[in-house]
Amino acid sequence: MEINNIYDESQIQVLEGLEAVRKRPGMYIGSTSIRGLHHLVYEIVDNSIDEAMAGFCKNIDVFIHPDNSITVIDDGRGMPVGMHHKMKIPTVEVIMTVLHAGGKFGGGAYKVSGGLHGVGASVVNALSETCEVEVSVDGEIWKQTFSKGKTTSTLVNIGTTQEHGTKIFFMPDAEIFEEIDFDYETVSQRLRELAFLNKGIRITLTDEREDKKQEFLYEGGIKSFVDYLNRNKGKIHDTIYIEGRKDEYIVEIALQYNDTYTENLFSFANNIDTVEGGTHLVGFKTALTRIVNDYAKKFGFLKENDKNLSGEDVREGLTAVISIKLTDPQFEGQTKTKLGNSEVRGIVDGIVGEAISNVLEENPELGKKIIDKSLNAARARDAAKKARELTRRKSILESTTLPGKLSDCASKDPMECEIYLVEGDSAGGSAKQGRDRKFQAILPLKGKIMNVEKQRIDKMLASLEIRAMITAFGAGIGKDFDVKKIRYDRIIIMTDADVDGAHIRTLLLTFFYRYMKELVEEGHVYVAQPPLYKVTKGKKDHYVYSDLELKNYLLEIGGKDNNTDIQRYKGLGEMDAHQLWDTTMNPEERVLLQVHVEDAMAADEIFTILMGDKVEPRREFIQENAKKVLNLDI
The missing domain is CATH 3.30.230.10 (Ribosomal Protein S5; domain 2)
Structure with missing residues (x-):
């Protein structure tokens, strides 16, 4: 690309109106991922909450419509509809179309506010395919429409009312967002949080896609x-x-x-x-x-x-x-x-x-x-x-009492390296033989590690399995943990695709989340996806990773006949080194799931439910989430 040497006033681009938001959405809502999508809802709700904190709003209703459009209604004072003294257009239009316009810059409308930068409503408008505002104020209802930040109708009076407040409808723009599918739990978690933080405010969430409704009202704050x-x-x-x-x-x-x-x-x-x-x-x-x-x-x-x-x-x-x-x-x-x-x-x-x-x-x-x-x-x-001091001694890795020894990789560059935590010695043996020794390390784990949710750190550090992991990772533990010191950029949990394997994964994730939280938060933890079936037709082997995939593949090859053999893998140990590499360890072919934590509060709750002492919450969690399980092996 040729670079122009001229740098004068002609080079300076001024983005009119809300074009800047559409050009660089990440600057205003963090990202255009699912997280940024949810941020749109929070921006509008935060404006209603500011009305509540000012003492003018008691009820906020949020609707997720079947097409993933959103409506937020509050019973606050209603956005001002009179002409703006400087802009010479209705004030509601200023709020919706001008960045950094709002009642939070010292005009006295709000003493305390969460939406500080005056970007909320206008940013949502800019990133929406369509946006509609209805304001009920002084006995009248006013309506105005917008699209992608631009005004598409004048402000019109559409009727009379006894109510007061603001109603905002918006449809997120598919050109901007990677996906438009609101997660009910994510939205409800934030609305519940806001209801707790503002006692006496009633917030309802209605999901018309699944006919779900919840009300959040906490007089105890x-x-x-x-x-x-x-x-x-x-x-x-x-x-x-x-x-x-x-x-x-x-x-x-x-x-x-x-x-x-x-x-x-x-x-x-x-x-x-x-x-x-x-x-x-x-x-x-x-x-x-x-x-x-x-x-x-x-x-x-x-x-x-x-x-x-x-x-x-x-x-x-x-x-x-x-x-x-x-x-x-x-x-x-x-x-x-x-x-x-x-x-x-x-x-x-x-x-x-x-x-x-x-x-x-x-x-x-x-x-x-x-x-x-x-x-x-x-x-x-x-x-x-004292136990930590032990884990820092290199000799622990050579100790004959360790159930499985670390087979390290040749590279010393953490960004290049990965370590597989493998269930069982037999699978560990196959993994050691099949791996690429340059960048893949293997640490076999014997059986299920300790449930750290029920143990103090001193008891936990008595576990040889846990000590081996701490030493192998090389970044300490608990308050001493320093994610910058990890010896492997990717920590990959590789277990059998059955109930025991799932339990081992949960035990490991509990350990990481409680004592090496940044590993999870910064995306260093992965779960390997070994195949469920090997389909052999003639002399050709094909691996599939779910029952649905098997069904589709059989349709593709014209169904099962005498020349087709289907092998169901019960565990990693059934695969030889070559098969394990081809299906689960080869970066060119494998499927890895990266473990993310979107919400620390929700993560804490899930680990408490799954790994804590109380049985009843665990039963309720299983009953509520049973329908979401895609692949159950009992």
């Missing part, structure tokens, strides 16, 4: 949120709720300890999920650690010369939601996932410190439970530290 998050866990006490105000800042915190060994802290600022935390989360952690240590020393649980409990010890088994509402939030990063206001740390610290101190003083039994749990966590941490 974030206290109900913590009860919900811990509903499948063994609770140690009733949920503690803290509310405090200072100047324009409103701080709400709910917390409850359970009998697990993992912490789950969720922080929000103006309803925005601050997944990277920030000053509000730091203030909470600092106060909690200080107050628990002060209490432990005051009542003799810790002697004068004893080391303080660490924050990690104090938070073991804690579920907490920290929610702050403020007028001028400063978010770090374009994705608005970390709160940066420095003054917030001290405000939250002060409110939490005083409240937790009072709770512990008034409930000595609860104080003792929290201190006992924290002290046990500290002892386990010390034991785990």
